[in-house]
Amino acid sequence: MRIGGGVTYDGPEWQHYCLQLLSVKYGTELVVVPDKDRGDLGIEAFSRDGCAFQCYAAQEPLSTSELAAKQQLKMTRDLKKLRDNAAQLLSILGTVRIRWWVFMVSRHDSKRILEHGEKKAAELRAAAMPHLTDDFVIVVVTAEQFPVEAAALARNTHTVMYVDAEAPEQDEIVEFAVQHSPLVATMEEKLRKLLRTRDPVALRRASSALLTAFLFGTVVDAELRDKYPLVRADIRKIVSATERRLELRYGATSAETDAPVERVAKDLQAEIRSRLPGLEVGTAEDVAYGTVADWLMRCPLDFVDDERTHGRSATVRSFRKWRRTACGSSGSPSIDANTYPRSRQAGPQPSTRSIRRA
Numbered sequence: 001m002r003i004g005g006g007v008t009y010d011g012p013e014w015q016h017y018c019l020q021l022l023s024v025k026y027g028t029e030l031v032v033v034p035d036k037d038r039g040d041l042g043i044e045a046f047s048r049d050g051c052a053f054q055c056y057a058a059q060e061p062l063s064t065s066e067l068a069a070k071q072q073l074k075m076t077r078d079l080k081k082l083r084d085n086a087a088q089l090l091s092i093l094g095t096v097r098i099r100w101w102v103f104m105v106s107r108h109d110s111k112r113i114l115e116h117g118e119k120k121a122a123e124l125r126a127a128a129m130p131h132l133t134d135d136f137v138i139v140v141v142t143a144e145q146f147p148v149e150a151a152a153l154a155r156n157t158h159t160v161m162y163v164d165a166e167a168p169e170q171d172e173i174v175e176f177a178v179q180h181s182p183l184v185a186t187m188e189e190k191l192r193k194l195l196r197t198r199d200p201v202a203l204r205r206a207s208s209a210l211l212t213a214f215l216f217g218t219v220v221d222a223e224l225r226d227k228y229p230l231v232r233a234d235i236r237k238i239v240s241a242t243e244r245r246l247e248l249r250y251g252a253t254s255a256e257t258d259a260p261v262e263r264v265a266k267d268l269q270a271e272i273r274s275r276l277p278g279l280e281v282g283t284a285e286d287v288a289y290g291t292v293a294d295w296l297m298r299c300p301l302d303f304v305d306d307e308r309t310h311g312r313s314a315t316v317r318s319f320r321k322w323r324r325t326a327c328g329s330s331g332s333p334s335i336d337a338n339t340y341p342r343s344r345q346a347g348p349q350p351s352t353r354s355i356r357r358a
Contacts, residue, residue, distance in 0.1 A: 014057035024149040042081030050099035057106040068110035099133040151230035154278035162280040165219040183297040210293040217290015
């Protein structure tokens with residue numbers, strides 16, 4: 001199962017993920033209502049504090065209007081079950097009375113579902129149902145409203161958290177290169193040492209691939225910041241710790257001096273996945289390549305000819321003085337989400353990983 005923007009879920013997958021989030025949030029205070037025996041009664045779970053939960057993921061792709069219509073229909077049907085099964089629900093709820101009926105949807109793009117929910121809630125309040133409180137309300141939520149719980153799931157192997165982002169266009173890469181020419185020149189000089197060539201075509205191709213990785217990384221970072229801030233915080237800690245160890249791991253003090261870009265990126269990806277096994281492999285790779293591209297432009301990652309091996313390998317060195325000026329006093333790497341426009345429609349896009357390796 002993949003969790004993230006622009007990803008299609010089927011109903012059972014979405015229900016499973018929602019119940020995982022709720023289990024993390026409530027623990028033993030959550031009661032799951034099995035639906036294999038005579039249906040789900042209009043709720044899939046409830047908590048002892050008066051929340052009842054119903055999950056729904058429409059089969060995509062759908063327009064905003066189509067999605068809202070399907071969500072309204074689903075809400076209407078399930079609230080009818082909630083009303084018609086009052087007696088059975090009372091026997092399950094015990095002393096609990098439902099104050100919030102929480103509709104957990106995979107995508108929420110229209111206020112129509114809120115208007116419909118308020119209308120239905122008013123009808124149920126007027127009916128004075130014995131298993132509902134007098135101030136009964138309907139709430140619509142998505143997984144983004146459970147950042148703490150999502151971060152906890154990312155730290156285990158039971159859920160695959162996926163961030164879907166749009167690959168940069170070629171004209172955006174060119175625009176960034178023009179606006180940040182000193183950074184690009186720094187990266188190309190490092191690539192010249194790594195590739196041991198001055199061929200402008202080869203350097204331009206490698207530079208374009210890494211700029212793509214960097215720009216894509218800013219989008220992924222922004223998606224993580226907006227949707228899963230605690231997961232992003234964990235990733236930033238891993239990246240910062242890895243940066244501090246670059247000299248020891250790949251530099252002159254290390255016996256393993258062969259450190260091409262892909263090797264450094266793969267090691268960082270593995271470190272992220274070891275700490276956050278719930279983060280999808282491709283998303284971890286996007287973060288890793290974007291970070292290494294950032295290091296090549298700004299901070300501590302450089303390649304120099306090694307006389308001990310007659311120029312056939314590369315080593316990494318840290319420019320500590322430069323880091324204080326180019327990266328700030330902390331010396332931490334920075335993928336700045338503000339350097340790349342994110343206000344584009346999300347949707348399936350070609351993977352930049354194929355561009356990187358072209």
